[in-house]
Amino acid sequence: MKFAVIVFPGSNCDIDMYHAIQDELGEEVSYVSHTDTDLSAFDGVLLPGGFSHGDYLRSGAIARFAPIMTAVKEAAQSGKPVLGVCNGFQILLETGLLPGAMKQNRDLKFMCRPTKLRVETNHTMFTSLYEVGEQITIPIAHGEGNYDCDEQTLQAMKQHNQIVFRYVGDNPNGSKDDIAGVINKQGNVLGMMPHPERAVSNLLGSEDGLRLFQSILKHWREKHVITS
Ligand SMILES: NC(=O)CC[C@H](N)C(=O)O
Numbered sequence: 616m617k618f619a620v621i622v623f624p625g626s627n628c629d630i631d632m633y634h635a636i637q638d639e640l641g642e643e644v645s646y647v648s649h650t651d652t653d654l655s656a657f658d659g660v661l662l663p664g665g666f667s668h669g670d671y672l673r674s675g676a677i678a679r680f681a682p683i684m685t686a687v688k689e690a691a692q693s694g695k696p697v698l699g700v701c702n703g704f705q706i707l708l709e710t711g712l713l714p715g716a717m718k719q720n721r722d723l724k725f726m727c728r729p730t731k732l733r734v735e736t737n738h739t740m741f742t743s744l745y746e747v748g749e750q751i752t753i754p755i756a757h758g759e760g761n762y763d764c765d766e767q768t769l770q771a772m773k774q775h776n777q778i779v780f781r782y783v784g785d786n787p788n789g790s791k792d793d794i795a796g797v798i799n800k801q802g803n804v805l806g807m808m809p810h811p812e813r814a815v816s817n818l819l820g821s822e823d824g825l826r827l828f829q830s831i832l833k834h835w836r837e838k839h840v841i842t843s
Pocket residue numbers: 628663664665666667670674700701702703756757758759760
């Protein structure tokens with residue numbers, strides 16, 4: 616499986632994402648610049664964390680206009696897995712590929728620490744290797760992670776099982792309904808504030824994030840690799 620890691624000016628988790636795929640998942644991965652326009656050679660698209668365009672205006676508000684975003688939308692439409700982590704999630708929200716919006720953290724502070732998440736569904740290509748209700752440890756690092764949406768959107772997301780991760784116990788940023796990650800209706804675009812790529816080996820403090828990437832790979836293999 617071949618992954619693209621999109622690099623924006625100000626991305627700072629692109630190398631971690633690359634490492635997670637190449638060294639821990641053991642799959643092919645390339646950096647793709649925000650100025651590129653073609654993702655047809657890739658099976659999966661990863662939007663990493665960081666401070667694209669300095670987080671000016673709002674996080675992700677400028678990156679959404681990058682030339683590569685047309686190709687990201689095409690990839691999403693074609694059913695390829697698209698994962699946005701932290702700033703990547705913010706960009707997906709600004710692009711409209713996911714419902715809702717991001718506000719500054721409740722306490723107006725940048726938070727950087729491990730968080731406990733509950734896996735709310737394993738009926739997705741990103742979470743099939745987790746148990747429903749399983750609690751996992753994944754770190755956060757953000758100033759604008761206070762996810763918000765209107766009541767109608769929240770109800771629709773609940774109805775379609777689109778809330779994939781919730782913070783357990785302590786909600787670090789004040790997000791609505793303790794939301795830490797949501798998926799689109801089609802089920803192939805996931806955005807999450809916590810960083811699974813920073814939790815891919817015990818050396819990093821947790822390997823709970825690795826199964827997310829392994830789930831993507833499993834789904835892709837089931838679809839594309841013929842075994843007899
Ligand atoms: N690690 C990150 O992606 C940082 C996200 C973001 N720009 C924020 O501080 O909200």
